[in-house]
Amino acid sequence: MPPISVAILGAGIFARIAHLPALRKLGDTYELKAIYSRSQSSASELAKTAEDILARPASSFDLYHDAGQNLDALLARTDIQAVIIVLPINQQPSIVLKALEAGKHVISEKPIAPTVKEGVKLIKMYEAHYKDKGLIWRVAENFEAEPGLRAAGKAIADQKIGKVCFWNMQVLNNVETDSMWYNTPWRTVPEYQGGFLLDGGVHSAAALRTVLPSKFTELAGFASLNREHLAPHDTIHAIIRSEDGSHGIFELSFGLPSSPGHDSFRVVGTDGTLDINRYHEKDPETQKDQAFIKVTIKNAKTGQKEEIVERSCGVERELENFAAHLNGHDDGLGTPQGALQDVSVIQAALDSHGRGVDLQHLILSAD
Template sequence: MAPTGIAILGSGIFAKEAHLPAIAAVGSSVVTLKAIYSRSEKSAAGLAADAQSALKLDSKPDVYYDAAPNANLDALLARPDIVAVIVVLPITTQPDIIRKALAAGKHILSEKPVAKDVASGLKLIEEYEKQYKAKGLIWRVAENFEAESGYQAAARAIKEGKIGKVIFYNARVVNYIDQSSKWYNTPWRTIPDYQGGFLLDGGVHTIAALRTMLPSSFKTLSGFASLNKDWLAPHDTINAVVQSADGSHGIVELTFAAPTTSRSERAFNGITITGTDGWLSVNQVKVIDGSRPVGGLRVTVVTAKRDKDGKDIGETEEIIDKETDGVPNELRYFIDAIGGSDNGLGTARGALQDVAFIQAGLTSNGTPINLEKLVS
């Protein structure tokens, strides 16, 4: 089978630092990067040069940008050798680009979040399902936490009953964002025109991880949001209590406003899920492979041991380490779906649940919000 011809739409940090390495990891026998699009020639050409180096290409991918009448986005989308596009653009820019690419008959892998809010996400999803899904066009949302082998391993452990029935859970993400951070110093993040700021852009990752592992969908949320650093407007912190459809419940703490780096470093960030017969945790770790630090996820699974009378007699512990691989995996799954083998990950409706959680956390102000109703 010939490799799938793809283009990257967008030339920012994540396109360079995550998607190019993912394309390299998946391999040229599976995908071929044919073109780069950005609003400006300079940014598109810069990523094309990076791509030639990272992918060891004989020549640079073709460059497309808005001011070129014969080499703009419309011209790129008209190319029959480009079967699919990876959309890595600002949150509020993506929906119209997705619509344009679908109308051109392209399969799409678009970066999370699926939209700036639930209403616009629902509208886009309904358009896709009514007009393009039946034509065989694949649209997946690139939520890399959902595709991480570590979170998938944790989900399997829960499904296999290693911790019994889930009864409660908690997720904690305490981040320190400095104004010199590369993630802050992009214009669309510095002055966000979407709800939640970093909470939407980054917070959906944690919700996606929970959604991937928990056996039941979120049902009701009550929480509070606040702004604690003016330059992280409109909000930088959410604390929420949530109940799942199966009756289990949890606490979710998300902030990008830690006052010092130590507050983040010593926060014990991660996710813990407790069941009737044990518990598991998932934490980010770095493992030294030779002289190279490798980022990954460590899943700790603790199972209660009981005698024939049900008396506790100890516990067993299993450690599962998985190297970070979410972005290459989501690309592999996307290409598989185009070829007719779909594992069900990366759906737009799944990603909409993550946006709904953040939106509810921002707007609840203590009032319970029905998350199932919100996404319906």
């Protein structure tokens, strides 16, 4: 198939360190034609980074910004098939609709929207006005696409630990004021619920959704702020129940007072346990850190132990799957409905105050 002509909307950190390297890994799958950012300087900086990563002159990427040829001009181009939207959380829903209205296929960064209500509205607009026109919209949730997490989900579906009984996920992060993730204006003073808990926490919710076999039904939890620079909240603790009767503890914090953080996920079944851990190793060629996901499966009945190790490459996989969908092969990855469930988990944990929240009702009542 010929390369998919694509534009990147947004020139921030994740476009630079994740999407451009993923496009390089995918070779001729995509052809990056244009870059949009609010300012000319940020669009130019991303073009320079793309020159290094994609081995093409910066001048080969057409630049659009609000002080010159703007987003409307980019979206009017008939030679661009799809857009990768990597913009601040509050801006994304309107830009998704703008791109769809211009006839572009869309893959937009997580979360789907700042709230469940806005996510539901966005999905309804897509299904009512654009889906039947053949336009494809996917949400880029890289944890859902991680081969290691998908392998863990398959192992559980294959009954390698029997029926799931309970689970525990603990994700503790340290975000200081000098962090590159903190030092962006829209994150420093977030105009959306939860701050980093929404921005980063949907990844953990997506991991739960990818690995566990049954849809969540109810959540009860508490949220708190422990470090003032991470307002409005930096920590949530929740108990979640699923349709199959299993339940677990979800502990998420960006307010750890020191590094390194901690990341663990254990699922206990009737016949054994499954553990998921992340770790880093230096690539022997580049000497750069490479992240890996290790899945350890222990069957208590047979005594058998199995380990699965996969390179962390979720952004690469999500873009690969998006391209496959555009070429007629849909494996169901990155659906807006799945991303909406992730937001519902975070929103419920923020709003629970110890009371049970019906997660299905939270989504249905937002209609």
